[in-house]
Amino acid sequence: MTAVDPNFASDAAREAKREKLFTRINKADRWFQVLGLSWLTPVLKAAAGDNPKAQVSEIWRLLGVPLLAIAGFLLLWATLAPTVQTSLGAIPGPAQVWTETVNLHKDAVQKGEARAAFEDKVAQLNERRVAAGKEPVERAYTGAPSYYSQIWTSIKTVFFGFLIGSAVAIPLGIAAGLSPMANAALNPIIQIFKPVSPLAWLPIVTMVVSAVYVTNDGMFTKSFLNSAITVTLCSLWPTLINTSLGVSSIDKDLVNVSKVLKMNTWTKITKLVLPSALPLIFTGLRLSLGVGWMVLIAAEMLAQNPGLGKFVWDEFQNGSSSSLAKIMVAVLTIGIIGFLLDRLMYAIQSLFTFTNHR
Numbered sequence: 001m002t003a004v005d006p007n008f009a010s011d012a013a014r015e016a017k018r019e020k021l022f023t024r025i026n027k028a029d030r031w032f033q034v035l036g037l038s039w040l041t042p043v044l045k046a047a048a049g050d051n052p053k054a055q056v057s058e059i060w061r062l063l064g065v066p067l068l069a070i071a072g073f074l075l076l077w078a079t080l081a082p083t084v085q086t087s088l089g090a091i092p093g094p095a096q097v098w099t100e101t102v103n104l105h106k107d108a109v110q111k112g113e114a115r116a117a118f119e120d121k122v123a124q125l126n127e128r129r130v131a132a133g134k135e136p137v138e139r140a141y142t143g144a145p146s147y148y149s150q151i152w153t154s155i156k157t158v159f160f161g162f163l164i165g166s167a168v169a170i171p172l173g174i175a176a177g178l179s180p181m182a183n184a185a186l187n188p189i190i191q192i193f194k195p196v197s198p199l200a201w202l203p204i205v206t207m208v209v210s211a212v213y214v215t216n217d218g219m220f221t222k223s224f225l226n227s228a229i230t231v232t233l234c235s236l237w238p239t240l241i242n243t244s245l246g247v248s249s250i251d252k253d254l255v256n257v258s259k260v261l262k263m264n265t266w267t268k269i270t271k272l273v274l275p276s277a278l279p280l281i282f283t284g285l286r287l288s289l290g291v292g293w294m295v296l297i298a299a300e301m302l303a304q305n306p307g308l309g310k311f312v313w314d315e316f317q318n319g320s321s322s323s324l325a326k327i328m329v330a331v332l333t334i335g336i337i338g339f340l341l342d343r344l345m346y347a348i349q350s351l352f353t354f355t356n357h358r
Helices: 008-036 038-045 054-081 095-131 148-180 180-191 198-212 222-248 252-259 264-304 307-320 323-350
Strands: none
Touching: 008 038, 008 095, 008 323, 038 054, 054 095, 095 148, 095 252, 095 323, 148 180, 148 222, 148 264, 148 307, 148 323, 198 222, 198 264, 222 264, 252 264, 264 323, 307 323
């Protein structure tokens, strides 16, 4: 009977452990890509001893080059900004923008504390009124909104408008993809209304909402509905077009199989159409959310509705020495949130599809 070499068994165990580790890293790589952290994969592989030289090259491409580009942009910004003079002074550089970012954070904290103190006083007042046998009172906080609350208002508005738009666009896109007659009916409407600017929709939406939504104590404020419906009207088209394209591009053999199996319309849509068309549907949803975010900022600026757009306009009108820097903070915030919204949609897409598009 041949004895097993202990060194060979130890090497085999180590190799199996390494393979298991690399398998976990490859599985995690999918989520690193979703989060925009794909550079973590070569870092982990290099730490695990997988061809360190090649992994360093990947780290440089995925992390080093972008960081170098950002550093170059910041250097160019800091150099050129002081040379551009405006009515509000020189364009702020990165240092001034960072200072205003810190100031906006401190201001938001102070406003949050002031709101909490107000609500606490109202609660104490109502406790005394109830103890005295009186009805409690409702008093709304009338202080200026913080920067963070304006960000949250914009995010809620864009998602509300986006969800309404998706609820309209996906069924219409499925209908257009399945039926040539429906496609012929919808195509001219899409071609006419798709290019319309939010600045043209907003006055119409404002008048219609004012005429129809006459209550003062409804679930939504009129300003919220004006912005959200404008987002809906401008953002539903990419989803509608991509859904129609995805449905109409289904393999004809699958369609023939559904006929052979005598599937009803609902089963055909849920079991065949949607799974096949999901990658293009999600592409449309990602485009729609990006369009909706851009439209929302313009709508908030024009209509002076609460949110980041109004913050930018107010600072422009304010004309203080720090206004330009605050506007730059808002611009960077809008860009970062837009990126995060796209990553969120890609994460949801990754849960339902096997697409590798990024």
